[in-house]
Every structure is written in C-alpha cells, then in structure tokens.
Amino acid sequence: MIPTEMQVAMLRSVDDIAIERVAVPRLAEGELLVRTGAAGICTGDIMAWYVQRKAPLVLGHEPAGEIVAVGPGDAPRDESGRSFVPGDRVFVHHHAPCFSCGFCARGDYVQCATWRATRIDPGAIAEYFRVPRENVRDTLCLPEHLSYVDGSLVEPLACVVKSLRRAELVASDRVLCIGLGVMGLMHVALARNADAAVLGSDPIASRRERAQSLGARAVAPEELHDALAAWGGGADLVICGPGSSAALRAAFEACAPGGRVMMFTPLEPGAQFDLDPASFYFGDRRMIASYSCGPDDTRAALALLAAGVVSAERLGATIRPFAEVAAAYADLRAARCIKPILTF
Ligand SMILES: [Zn+2]
Ligand SMILES: [Zn+2]
Numbered sequence: 001m002i003p004t005e006m007q008v009a010m011l012r013s014v015d016d017i018a019i020e021r022v023a024v025p026r027l028a029e030g031e032l033l034v035r036t037g038a039a040g041i042c043t044g045d046i047m048a049w050y051v052q053r054k055a056p057l058v059l060g061h062e063p064a065g066e067i068v069a070v071g072p073g074d075a076p077r078d079e080s081g082r083s084f085v086p087g088d089r090v091f092v093h094h095h096a097p098c099f100s101c102g103f104c105a106r107g108d109y110v111q112c113a114t115w116r117a118t119r120i121d122p123g124a125i126a127e128y129f130r131v132p133r134e135n136v137r138d139t140l141c142l143p144e145h146l147s148y149v150d151g152s153l154v155e156p157l158a159c160v161v162k163s164l165r166r167a168e169l170v171a172s173d174r175v176l177c178i179g180l181g182v183m184g185l186m187h188v189a190l191a192r193n194a195d196a197a198v199l200g201s202d203p204i205a206s207r208r209e210r211a212q213s214l215g216a217r218a219v220a221p222e223e224l225h226d227a228l229a230a231w232g233g234g235a236d237l238v239i240c241g242p243g244s245s246a247a248l249r250a251a252f253e254a255c256a257p258g259g260r261v262m263m264f265t266p267l268e269p270g271a272q273f274d275l276d277p278a279s280f281y282f283g284d285r286r287m288i289a290s291y292s293c294g295p296d297d298t299r300a301a302l303a304l305l306a307a308g309v310v311s312a313e314r315l316g317a318t319i320r321p322f323a324e325v326a327a328a329y330a331d332l333r334a335a336r337c338i339k340p341i342l343t344f
Pocket of ligand 2: 097098099101112
C-alpha cells in the first residue's frame with residue numbers, strides 16, 4: 001500500500017534542515033512513482049550561495065530506489081522497449097533532456113531547456129518521488145548485484161565521467177587533483193582506471209590516505225610544489241575541485257605548458273579570478289568547465305559502478321538512516337565525513 005503522506009528532508013537554509021510531512025505525489029500518464037532506497041547528499045548542496053537561491057527545497061538529487069507505481073494508461077518504456085513495472089530497481093536522473101534540440105544534437109545536454117526545467121518531485125531525500133515523463137528517459141535499471149547505496153552514486157560519478165571526457169583524459173596524462181573530497185576521489189579512481197598517473201592534494205590527512213588507497217600519490221598543499229618537480233613542475237591535466245579563486249589560481253600554476261585545467265566547481269556569480277594572460281597564451285594552456293552530466297554520462301557511470309571501479313565502500317562514504325539527515329548534512333559541511341548516503 002502506498003501511503004498518502006510521506007517524510008521529506010526540507011532545507012530552508014544550510015543551518016535549517018528538518019524532516020517534514022508532505023503528500024505523496026500523484027501520477028499522470030507516462031510517470032513513475034519510486035520508493036527511495038538510498039540518496040546521497042551532494043557537495044554542491046552545501047554551497048550556501050548555491051543552495052540558498054533554491055530554498056526552501058526538498059534536499060537531494062542522487063536517488064536510487066524501487067518503482068512502486070506507474071501512471072494510468074500505457075506504461076512508460078525504457079530504451080529497449082521494455083515497460084517499466086513495479087518492482088524494478090532503478091537509478092533516476094534528476095534532470096533529463098529533450099533529445100531533439102540543437103544542444104542535445106551535439107551532446108550539450110545540460111544546456112537543453114528541457115534538461116534545465118525537469119526535476120524529480122519533490123526531491124531525492126524523500127520517502128517517495130515522482131518521475132516525470134521526461135525523466136523516464138534517463139531512468140536506468142540497476143543490475144541485480146548493485147545496491148541502492150552504490151546506485152545512488154550514478155549521478156555524482158556521471159559528473160566525473162563527463163569532466164574527464166571533456167578534459168580528453170588519456171593514459172599518458174599526468175593528472176593533479178586539487179581537493180580530495182568525494183568528487184576529487186572519484187576523479188582519482190577514474191583517472192587511475194584509465195591508467196593515468198595521479199597526484200592529489202588536500203589538507204586533510206584521511207582524504208590523502210583514501211586517495212592513496214585508490215592508487216594516487218597524495219600530498220598536503222604545502223608539499224605540492226616539490227611533488228610537481230618530479231613531473232617537471234606541472235601536470236598535463238589539473239582537476240580543480242574547490243570552488244574558489246585561490247584554488248583556480250593554484251590549478252593554473254600547477255598546469256604544464258600545453259596542459260588543461262578543469263574547473264569542476266562553480267564560483268559564486270560575480271566572483272573574480274585573475275590569471276596571467278601571457279602565461280595562459282604562450283603556455284598554450286586550456287581551461288575547461290564541466291557542469292553536471294547528461295544521459296550518456298549516467299549510462300557510462302552505471303557501467304563503472306556495476307564493474308566495481310567505484311563504490312561507496314572504496315570512497316569511504318558514510319551510510320546513515322534517513323532520520324539522521326540533518327546531522328549527516330552538518331557533518332558534510334564541517335568536513336567530518338566525505339559523502340553521506342541516506343538509506344530508507
Ligand atoms: Zn550532485
Ligand atoms: Zn534538448
């Protein structure tokens with residue numbers, strides 16, 4: 001039996017997250033209702049300037065769960081033509097594109113107006129959520145052996161798949177990851193999986209240890225200069241994790257001639273960032289941004305998770321019951337944990 005009311009994690013500000021009761025969404029034709037199995041808290045959602053613009057909101061956009069109902073009329077189908085049915089274990093992408101506009105035609109899915117307008121209802125950190133018709137196109141069945149916890153990593157991992165694709169990672173690259181939070185660690189894991197050499201930098205010792213367990217060398221920021229000397233002073237690809245001008249400046253300083261800097265995290269609108277244009281130009285350097293991910297990336301991420309290249313356990317994620325969402329969020333903000341994943 002599906003109840004009429006459910007609990008959700010409501011964020012009014014970064015200091016005010018509470019469990020509230022709302023109505024379980026009703027379905028229209030072509031839609032799905034999913035009972036959440038697990039949902040992660042995104043590091044993007046602890047950026048106060050970013051999340052405050054959207055507040056109040058039901059937290060979360062990284063769910064995996066079980067389909068418990070389909071809308072009236074014809075059941076929606078997956079790409080292979082198979083109908084989705086109650087009992088299917090799925091990952092659902094929060095945003096899905098139209099697949100027919102100019103942006104979609106060239107794979108720039110996150111610029112598609114439909115991608116921007118779509119969202120699961122009311123959010124991922126809720127006992128149930130509705131999958132609108134558009135989002136069904138980026139709803140993927142999980143392989144039987146993949147847990148909901150690992151399935152909840154599809155969206156964040158897809159962002160890293162996209163980042164390394166846009167950065168044109170190759171095996172001969174020497175990659176520096178500035179910041180070894182969960183997204184930095186995922187970059188480490190995927191770059192190592194592609195046989196690239198990886199160096200990581202982070203002030204927190206436990207994060208450096210985790211990066212080392214994933215196959216990187218890891219140093220404290222004050223040791224970075226010396227560590228880069230072994231690579232002739234610079235990395236071919238620098239992944240800039242933190243969303244700050246200081247981190248971007250450090251990324252450019254660590255980028256070898258001919259190299260690339262990946263800006264993985266936004267800065268607050270209006271923030272200033274200065275780089276030496278001469279060094280940028282004569283060094284033939286490139287700066288690339290990578291915002292979120294599209295349906296091609298979620299499929300690639302799911303395959304990597306299914307193959308065990310990345311898992312919640314390998315990353316050191318913290319699994320907690322949904323009832324502890326406020327404490328889990330506070331711990332993430334205070335860098336007391338690397339990735340909280342809530343279970344339902
Ligand atoms: Zn996210
Ligand atoms: Zn489109």
